[in-house]
Structures are given as C-alpha cells and as structure tokens.
Amino acid sequence: MQIEERLEKIVQVLDANKAEEIETFNLEGSDYMVEGVVVATALAARHLAALIDYLKTDLKPAEEFLHVDVSDEWIVADLGDMLIHVMTKDARAKYHLESFLQEFELKKSS
Numbered sequence: 001m002q003i004e005e006r007l008e009k010i011v012q013v014l015d016a017n018k019a020e021e022i023e024t025f026n027l028e029g030s031d032y033m034v035e036g037v038v039v040a041t042a043l044a045a046r047h048l049a050a051l052i053d054y055l056k057t058d059l060k061p062a063e064e065f066l067h068v069d070v071s072d073e074w075i076v077a078d079l080g081d082m083l084i085h086v087m088t089k090d091a092r093a094k095y096h097l098e099s100f101l102q103e104f105e106l107k108k109s110s
Helices: 003-016 045-059 089-095 097-109
Strands: 020-026 036-041 067-070 074-078 082-087
Touching (some): 003 020, 003 036, 020 097, 045 074
Parallel strands (some): 036 082
Antiparallel strands (some): 020 036, 067 074
16 A cells, blocks of 8 residues: 555544544655654544544554554654654644654655
C-alpha cells in the first residue's frame, strides 16, 4: 500500500471517531525521518487514548504499531515509516508541529 493510501486510511479512522483538525504530510523523498505524518486534535485527554485504541484496532493487520508514546496531552504512534500525532488543542497550539513539517514538504518539492 502506498503512503497516500495509508495516510487516507488513518484519516478515515480518526475522522470516524471525532478527531478534529486532521492534517497529513506526505514526506516521501524529503530529509525527514519518516515518509508520512498525521497530526490530529483530540476533544479531551481521555479522547487521546480512545483514538489510539481505535487506530490500533482498525488499522491492524495492515499497520504495525512499533511504539506508542503517551502523555496527558500528546500521543505519538510510531509505525516505522509513519508517525501519528494526536494532541489536545492546547498542546497543538503550543507546539505547532505543522509549521515544522511544512518545511520538509517545501524542501521536498524544491
């Protein structure tokens, strides 16, 4: 399965389970450490854990979750060549990960 298809499947699961502000970054051919990244906002801290559980259930066996880092405001799932970041609204505003990732997309297309 191609990166775009995998990103779309992740978006579908997140969207179906009420994640907000879902953004994808196809970083194939860039200097970033992975090929794709998804960033989404959870409604609350408890929603973070629920979203990761939905992803694990709905994406298996096609995706292997190598590691999941959990905090009260940010969960990162490592799929090897992809990362999924699910954050609370406050954490997302504080870290503004999209700006960082957009730099890699711009460099890739140059």
